[in-house]
Structure formats: C-alpha cells, structure tokens
Amino acid sequence: PEASTHLPVVVLSRYACQRRTSTENHNEIFTDAFEVMAESYEFSQCDGQCLAFRRAASVLKSVPWPVERLGAATRLPCLGEHTRAVMEEILQCGRSFEVEKILCNDRYQRLKLFTSVFGVGPKTAEKWHRGGLRTLNDALEDPGVELNSMQKAGFRHHGDISRAVSRAEALALGEILHQAALGISAHAVLVLTGGFRRGKEFGHDVDFLLSTPEQGKEETLLLSLVDSLRRQGILLYCDHHPSTFDINNLPGVSFEAMDHFAKSFLILRLEDRQVEGGVQRPEGQHDGRSWRAVRVDVVAPPMERYAFTLLGWTGSRQFERDLRRFARKEKRMLLDNHGLWDKTKKEFLPAEREEDIFAHLGLEYLEPQLRNA
Numbered sequence: 231p232e233a234s235t236h237l238p239v240v241v242l243s244r245y246a247c248q249r250r251t252s253t254e255n256h257n258e259i260f261t262d263a264f265e266v267m268a269e270s271y272e273f274s275q276c277d278g279q280c281l282a283f284r285r286a287a288s289v290l291k292s293v294p295w296p297v298e299r300l301g302a303a304t305r306l307p308c309l310g311e312h313t314r315a316v317m318e319e320i321l322q323c324g325r326s327f328e329v330e331k332i333l334c335n336d337r338y339q340r341l342k343l344f345t346s347v348f349g350v351g352p353k354t355a356e357k358w359h360r361g362g363l364r365t366l367n368d369a370l371e372d373p374g375v376e377l378n379s380m381q382k383a384g385f386r387h388h389g390d391i392s393r394a395v396s397r398a399e400a401l402a403l404g405e406i407l408h409q410a411a412l413g414i415s416a417h418a419v420l421v422l423t424g425g426f427r428r429g430k431e432f433g434h435d436v437d438f439l440l441s442t443p444e445q446g447k448e449e450t451l452l453l454s455l456v457d458s459l460r461r462q463g464i465l466l467y468c469d470h471h472p473s474t475f476d477i478n479n480l481p482g483v484s485f486e487a488m489d490h491f492a493k494s495f496l497i498l499r500l501e502d503r504q505v506e507g508g509v510q511r512p513e514g515q516h517d518g519r520s521w522r523a524v525r526v527d528v529v530a531p532p533m534e535r536y537a538f539t540l541l542g543w544t545g546s547r548q549f550e551r552d553l554r555r556f557a558r559k560e561k562r563m564l565l566d567n568h569g570l571w572d573k574t575k576k577e578f579l580p581a582e583r584e585e586d587i588f589a590h591l592g593l594e595y596l597e598p599q600l601r602n603a
C-alpha cells in the first residue's frame with residue numbers, strides 16, 4: 231500500500247545468492263562509504279558491525295538504480311539503524327561525516343597502509359601501529375620488526391602489487407599458465423576464477439583453478455607447474471600449501487574455513503609485450519621497466535570436487551558467505567569448497583557442475599556475472 235502505483239515494488243532477498251548482482255554498481259556513493267566503515271570495524275576486530283556494513287553494501291550493489299530515498303518502492307533488507315543513519319547522511323549532505331572522520335584517523339590510515347603489503351594482516355598492522363611505526367620505511371628499518379619471507383616479497387613488489395591488475399593482464403597470465411600446464415600434462419585443466427570470472431575489469435590478484443582427470447595427480451601437477459614457471463624465470467615468489475584434504479574428515483569443524491586443497495600463492499613476472507593491446511602505465515610510473523609483478527593464486531582440487539571449488543573460488547566473498555548461510559539456515563545443509571553435506575539425509579550430495587549445487591539447494595542458477603554481491 232505504501233508503494234506508488236506507478237513503480238513496481240522490488241523486494242530483495244536477504245541472501246545474496248537470491249539476488250542478481252552485476253558488476254555495474256549504481257550505489258557506489260553508499261557502498262564506498264560502507265566499505266570504509268566495515269574496514270574500520272575489521273581493524274578493531276568488531277566482526278558483527280563489520281559484517282553488518284558488508285551485508286548492507288552487498289544489498290545496495292544489487293539495486294539496479296541509484297537509491298534516492300529509504301523505504302518507498304525498494305524494500306531493502308539487511309539495513310540496520312547504523313547503516314541507515316550513514317545512508318541518510320549521504321542522501322542529505324552528499325557525504326558522511328562519520329566516514330570522513332575515519333578517513334582522517336591516524337590509526338585507520340596506518341593500518342590501511344600496513345595491510346596493503348602482501349603478507350601483513352590486521353594483527354601485524356595493529357602491532358606495528360602500537361609500536362609507533364608510521365610509514366612503510368619505519369617497518370623496514372625498525373630493528374624490532376622481523377619480516378617473514380612473504381612480507382619481504384610484499385615489500386619488494388609493493389608498488390606493482392598495489393596497482394590493479396587489468397583483464398588483459400589476467401588473460402595473458404592465463405595463457406602463460408595454460409601453456410605451462412599443457413606442457414606437463416595434455417589432460418591438464420586450467421580455469422580463470424575469482425573476480426575476473428565474474429566479469430570484473432580489474433582485480434587485486436588473478437585466481438586460477440587447476441585440475442586433471444588423472445586421479446590423485448592434481449597436487450603433483452601444481453608443483454610441476456610452479457617449477458615450470460621457475461625455470462621460465464617468471465616466478466618471483468611462491469608460498470605453497472600442501473593438500474590436507476581427507477574426505478573422511480568431512481563434514482567437520484573445518485566447514486566454512488579455508489579449503490584443504492593444495493594451493494600456491496604466487497607473485498609472477500609479466501612482460502608488457504605479453505599483454506594484448508600493450509600496457510598503459512599511469513602517469514609517473516615509467517621507471518624504465520618493461521614488466522610488472524602480479525599476485526596469482528592457484529588451487530588444485532581433485533576433479534570430483536571441481537564444481538564445489540569453482541563455486542567457492544568464484545566469489546564474491548559475500549556471495550559465498552550467503553550461499554553457506556542459506557544452505558545451513560534454510561536447507562539444513564553444510565556447503566564449503568569441498569562438498570555439500572545434507573544433515574537430514576546424512577550424506578554428501580554429488581555435483582559435476584555448479585548448476586547441480588544450486589539445484590540441490592533449491593536455488594535458481596546464477597551466472598558468475600550475477601554473483602558480484
């Protein structure tokens with residue numbers, strides 16, 4: 231009754247996996263502000279408030295027009311008192327003073343700077359901040375700071391890694407990895423996942439899934455692939471995590487945690503000439519080099535787990551979170567990157583394709599391009 235007779239009423243689900251979210255965001259003015267709020271709460275380990283702002287941002291990303299007032303034609307779920315207050319401020323003043331205060335905050339600025347280094351999480355950043363460090367140079371020069379090898383690589387390539395990776399660069403890396411994988415096994419399967427599979431034009435890294443129909447050979451394949459990149463001289467850093475996957479241990483406390491498949495977190499050297507259409511360096515970044523460093527993640531599940539891992543690594547993070555929450559709360563099922571457990575039937579549900587998993591959950595299938603929640 232409150233809706234205007236001219237406008238259709240849009241009712242959005244509180245689960246991101248029941249909303250269509252393309253890469254086109256009409257509400258950036260709110261979602262950018264919410265991201266600052268979420269990050270600030272994350273730095274203070276206030277997980278509840280952090281999640282509330284991430285959820286609210288995710289809802290707004292799925293509204294296909296700029297929201298001009300609260301209520302009325304669009305029923306927005308997941309908006310609490312605080313998120314609404316920030317929105318109202320932006321609607322009235324064009325900006326949020328609470329967000330601006332955070333952006334000027336010393337602690338926020340430093341934690342943001344420190345966590346921009348690959349290998350430095352909120353806990354280390356907080357420790358450095360409490361130790362009085364202000365700049366990245368402080369962290370490098372302080373005798374009390376002991377950097378691990380990941381952080382050393384993070385500092386060495388900080389400029390490159392902080393710069394967004396373009397779609398053309400992601401595709402070029404895909405070609406290099408694909409050729410290297412096929413050089414090892416003719417049956418190797420390599421697919422682009424993460425944000426680029428969702429159609430994003432830029433990302434902070436490039437995510438790949440590697441597998442093979444040869445049972446039990448996926449981890450060896452990944453190790454051989456990394457070795458091949460090393461011999462090509464393009465491996466700048468590798469942090470390999472061996473597989474700890476054991477189907478007999480599922481479902482356990484590990485549900486929702488990071489998956490147990492073999493994976494490598496890499497930094498690779500990408501030559502400008504390998505990128506289709508060439509590389510346009512931003513103003514002031516011409517340092518005479520003809521290459522850049524790029525963060526690349528590769529996960530290697532066994533083929534029969536392929537669909538679950540592909541779904542899990544395609545993201546977005548908020549989409550994954552809600553898929554799992556939906557499975558648990560609405561279907562009494564446990565979903566993670568390894569499988570889907572039906573608590574009622576007490577059995578694993580098989581899936582060859584992502585479509586099978588959506589079907590088990592009674593969800594309409596959503597293309598990766600609509601999972602940008």
Ligand code: DCP
Pocket residue numbers: 423424425426430432433434435436437488489527542543544545546547550567
């Ligand atoms: N993921 C995971 N376990 C990891 C790393 C990632 O399950 N160790 C999942 C979570 C994300 C997806 O993979 O849904 C991709 O992670 P990214 O952090 O790379 O996020 P995106 O690719 O979506 O965005 P970006 O453009 O920042 O890379």
Ligand code: MG
Pocket residue numbers: 424425426433434435436437
């Ligand atoms: Mg990514």
